[in-house]
Amino acid sequence: VRRANLALVLNHVAERGPISRARIASETGLHKSTVSSLIGELEELGLVHEPAGIGRVPTVGRPATPIALASTTTALGLEIAVDGARAGIEDLTGEVRFEAQLARDLRSSDPGPVLDEVATIAREAFAFARSEGLRVIGAGIAVPGLVGLDARTLLRAPNLGWGEVHVADEVERRLGLPTGVTSLSNEANLAALAELWDGVGRDLTSFVHVTGRSLGIGGGVVIGRELYRGSSGFAGEIGHMIVDRDGVVCACGARGCLETVAGLEAVRRAAGLPAAPQAPSETALAEHLAALATAGEPAVLAAVDRAADALGVALSAVMNVLDVQALVLGGALVPLCPWLIPRVRGVLGKDVLASPLAGFDLRTSSLGALAPTRGAAAVHLRAVLSEPWRVAEAGIAATA
Amino acid sequence: VRRANLALVLNHVAERGPISRARIASETGLHKSTVSSLIGELEELGLVHEPAGIGRVPTVGRPATPIALASTTTALGLEIAVDGARAGIEDLTGEVRFEAQLARDLRSSDPGPVLDEVATIAREAFAFARSEGLRVIGAGIAVPGLVGLDARTLLRAPNLGWGEVHVADEVERRLGLPTGVTSLSNEANLAALAELWDGVGRDLTSFVHVTGRSLGIGGGVVIGRELYRGSSGFAGEIGHMIVDRDGVVCACGARGCLETVAGLEAVRRAAGLPAAPQAPSETALAEHLAALATAGEPAVLAAVDRAADALGVALSAVMNVLDVQALVLGGALVPLCPWLIPRVRGVLGKDVLASPLAGFDLRTSSLGALAPTRGAAAVHLRAVLSEPWRVAEAGIAATA
Numbered sequence: 001v002r003r004a005n006l007a008l009v010l011n012h013v014a015e016r017g018p019i020s021r022a023r024i025a026s027e028t029g030l031h032k033s034t035v036s037s038l039i040g041e042l043e044e045l046g047l048v049h050e051p052a053g054i055g056r057v058p059t060v061g062r063p064a065t066p067i068a069l070a071s072t073t074t075a076l077g078l079e080i081a082v083d084g085a086r087a088g089i090e091d092l093t094g095e096v097r098f099e100a101q102l103a104r105d106l107r108s109s110d111p112g113p114v115l116d117e118v119a120t121i122a123r124e125a126f127a128f129a130r131s132e133g134l135r136v137i138g139a140g141i142a143v144p145g146l147v148g149l150d151a152r153t154l155l156r157a158p159n160l161g162w163g164e165v166h167v168a169d170e171v172e173r174r175l176g177l178p179t180g181v182t183s184l185s186n187e188a189n190l191a192a193l194a195e196l197w198d199g200v201g202r203d204l205t206s207f208v209h210v211t212g213r214s215l216g217i218g219g220g221v222v223i224g225r226e227l228y229r230g231s232s233g234f235a236g237e238i239g240h241m242i243v244d245r246d247g248v249v250c251a252c253g254a255r256g257c258l259e260t261v262a263g264l265e266a267v268r269r270a271a272g273l274p275a276a277p278q279a280p281s282e283t284a285l286a287e288h289l290a291a292l293a294t295a296g297e298p299a300v301l302a303a304v305d306r307a308a309d310a311l312g313v314a315l316s317a318v319m320n321v322l323d324v325q326a327l328v329l330g331g332a333l334v335p336l337c338p339w340l341i342p343r344v345r346g347v348l349g350k351d352v353l354a355s356p357l358a359g360f361d362l363r364t365s366s367l368g369a370l371a372p373t374r375g376a377a378a379v380h381l382r383a384v385l386s387e388p389w390r391v392a393e394a395g396i397a398a399t400a
Numbered sequence: 401v402r403r404a405n406l407a408l409v410l411n412h413v414a415e416r417g418p419i420s421r422a423r424i425a426s427e428t429g430l431h432k433s434t435v436s437s438l439i440g441e442l443e444e445l446g447l448v449h450e451p452a453g454i455g456r457v458p459t460v461g462r463p464a465t466p467i468a469l470a471s472t473t474t475a476l477g478l479e480i481a482v483d484g485a486r487a488g489i490e491d492l493t494g495e496v497r498f499e500a501q502l503a504r505d506l507r508s509s510d511p512g513p514v515l516d517e518v519a520t521i522a523r524e525a526f527a528f529a530r531s532e533g534l535r536v537i538g539a540g541i542a543v544p545g546l547v548g549l550d551a552r553t554l555l556r557a558p559n560l561g562w563g564e565v566h567v568a569d570e571v572e573r574r575l576g577l578p579t580g581v582t583s584l585s586n587e588a589n590l591a592a593l594a595e596l597w598d599g600v601g602r603d604l605t606s607f608v609h610v611t612g613r614s615l616g617i618g619g620g621v622v623i624g625r626e627l628y629r630g631s632s633g634f635a636g637e638i639g640h641m642i643v644d645r646d647g648v649v650c651a652c653g654a655r656g657c658l659e660t661v662a663g664l665e666a667v668r669r670a671a672g673l674p675a676a677p678q679a680p681s682e683t684a685l686a687e688h689l690a691a692l693a694t695a696g697e698p699a700v701l702a703a704v705d706r707a708a709d710a711l712g713v714a715l716s717a718v719m720n721v722l723d724v725q726a727l728v729l730g731g732a733l734v735p736l737c738p739w740l741i742p743r744v745r746g747v748l749g750k751d752v753l754a755s756p757l758a759g760f761d762l763r764t765s766s767l768g769a770l771a772p773t774r775g776a777a778a779v780h781l782r783a784v785l786s787e788p789w790r791v792a793e794a795g796i797a798a799t800a
Binding site for chain 2: 241
């Protein structure tokens with residue numbers, strides 16, 4: 001009961017804070033002395049504090065001291081993407097405190113050296129946390145591939161050219177972290193969770209989030225405000241829906257997958273643009289394509305239309321099967337959304353059986369390329385909100 | 401509490417019966433006198449009885465009288481399909497007590513006369529129930545189209561040529577039934593529920609059920625042992641996934657829907673066989689095609705392979721997005737499953753990203769063309785198991 005009340009009070013502060021102990025008591029129905037003792041425990045756990053900037057709120061009785069979430073408790077998000085490694089630190093209040101990126105071409109890469117680079121960028125993040133007095137309570141790692149139900153093992157990532165890699169073990173070993181403080185997830189699933197918790201999915205019960213990347217297209221399915229993982233954890237692989245049976249062969253071995261038409265590199269190639277000489281940064285490429293589309297470059301507009309039609313075919317299938325409230329386009333697709341969204345909407349209107357009865361809520365991601373690392377960190381922060389007492393057992397704190 | 405215990409005891413009898421009062425008490429932890437009083441109440445509600453055929457079980461103490469579900473409590477399932485109307489009565493023990501079919505060609509039909517025929521077949525079912533002393537506690541109606549969240553209104557059924565029709569109201573009015581004793585559902589959703597409860601889905605947590613019909617292909621998505629309906633109730637429309645963008649135009653207006661290739665009539669046409677002169681019964685057509693395939697008729701084998709490839713494309717997309725435990729082929733596809741299943745499995749192996757990691761559990765429906773009416777009746781019978789006290793309020797009893 002005490003643990004349940006600890007979570008109740010912490011979540012009340014998360015939703016309504018800064019808030020006085022008295023108001024927490026009246027709004028939760030807990031006794032005032034219970035609330036005071038629970039707040040004391042949460043302060044000791046480093047999860048709430050009395051923010052310096054906010055003065056005491058005068059009331060009829062004695063002054064009430066407002067309580068807020070502690071911004072010194074944070075989690076780390078790491079990402080291994082085809083265009084490099086990313087790291088971000090997010091605090092309990094949802095603020096991004098640190099961001100870093102190592103641009104690298106990781107297509108057909110060797111896992112060992114890549115994991116070394118991930119460890120390097122993670123060490124930078126930890127150094128920042130130490131210098132700012134932040135405690136890092138866990139780390140999530142985002143990967144562009146299929147992850148085992150253990151949330152530790154990558155099973156298959158065709159665009160990296162990786163088979164089975166024990167990513168969580170390898171990262172923990174390189175950083176000298178205790179086993180279990182990191183978790184591994186598919187990047188598109190994490191992006192969907194980030195949008196659900198902190199982005200354009202906050203008001204939605206169900207949606208499918210599509211993440212465009214330099215090569216790949218990922219998907220995350222949210223049903224009942226929870227990530228739908230599937231029976232083996234492999235749900236949401238929208239990028240590998242076949243949209244053109246006579247198309248080109250995908251890195252996965254199948255022919256005509258959505259990402260062979262609507263991935264950023266595929267759009268670049270269809271537009272007849274040369275490959276970047278250096279490691280292709282997906283954001284730079286997407287913005288370059290958007291600039292050319294804005295300038296009315298016909299080959300780019302045609303390639304973007306072709307990508308939109310392929311997205312429309314795949315998303316019509318998704319809507320016919322899942323009937324979700326909304327579709328969200330995200331990742332590196334964001335700069336191209338002004339062209340993609342009207343055309344995708346047109347295909348949905350034609351190809352979804354329920355279209356005469358339904359408007360289509362098609363949204364642009366608000367977090368874009370940051371969504372996977374934010375989701376990776378947020379998974380650990382959300383775990384603290386539901387089981388605050390576990391933060392005392394969390395092992396990264398000592399090393400950060 | 402008493403209501404919860406009433407449901408607890410009834411469900412215990414459903415799962416473990418015939419079972420003595422003493423064993424119910426020891427297995428549920430309820431007091432023996434409480435069990436006796438609850439059994440008395442369930443007997444009065446007509447939900448359990450002491451079956452005549454089963455002798456008293458001798459025990460150490462006084463003889464124990466076994467209790468079983470009453471097979472006199474039943475529900476009616478009705479179906480409006482493209483090849484006619486069907487009715488079935490199922491009792492609380494899961495036994496089918498009555499079946500009838502009116503073969504009619506209902507393509508581009510007028511709702512009024514069709515609903516008159518549905519009322520006719522329903523009256524036959526009620527007459528049978530009266531003659532057998534069965535009580536009918538509700539009726540489910542299956543339709544091949546989109547149904548509103550009210551579970552009473554058909555919104556769109558392209559293969560019937562129907563727009564919005566207040567099917568539940570119309571059927572109740574024709575039969576003089578109290579409002580609310582019938583419910584309307586998509587036939588493929590009901591078929592999936594029937595397989596979940598009484599068919600090949602009993603051991604599965606998640607699956608997608610594909611119902612082949614004379615023209616259409618329906619789908620039902622089961623997640624967490626519940627039917628997934630979608631945000632507007634329109635989920636599972638697998639037949640309208642686009643498999644051939646250059647294909648023929650579907651009744652829904654889109655081009656190249658799965659059902660334009662894998663619906664039975666499409667297979668017949670592709671095989672160069674003449675249309676049936678009379679109303680096409682889907683079961684007869686499916687068995688005719690299977691017989692020709694068994695005889696090695698090349699045009700039929702080619703048409704079935706083409707249907708299998710289209711099913712494979714759509715089901716690969718379903719597996720990539722939903723990662724369910726199994727796929728079930730049902731309805732009129734059942735006679736063709738020996739040819740369809742190996743070929744669909746081949747496409748899945750090629751086109752599903754997780755295929756190197758996953759075996760595919762592809763099953764043949766055990767209920768076939770009966771699944772929609774069984775599901776329609778079972779929805780009402782299941783409601784009795786979860787809220788037994790409502791059976792006293794159910795209104796059909798008096799009229800049956």
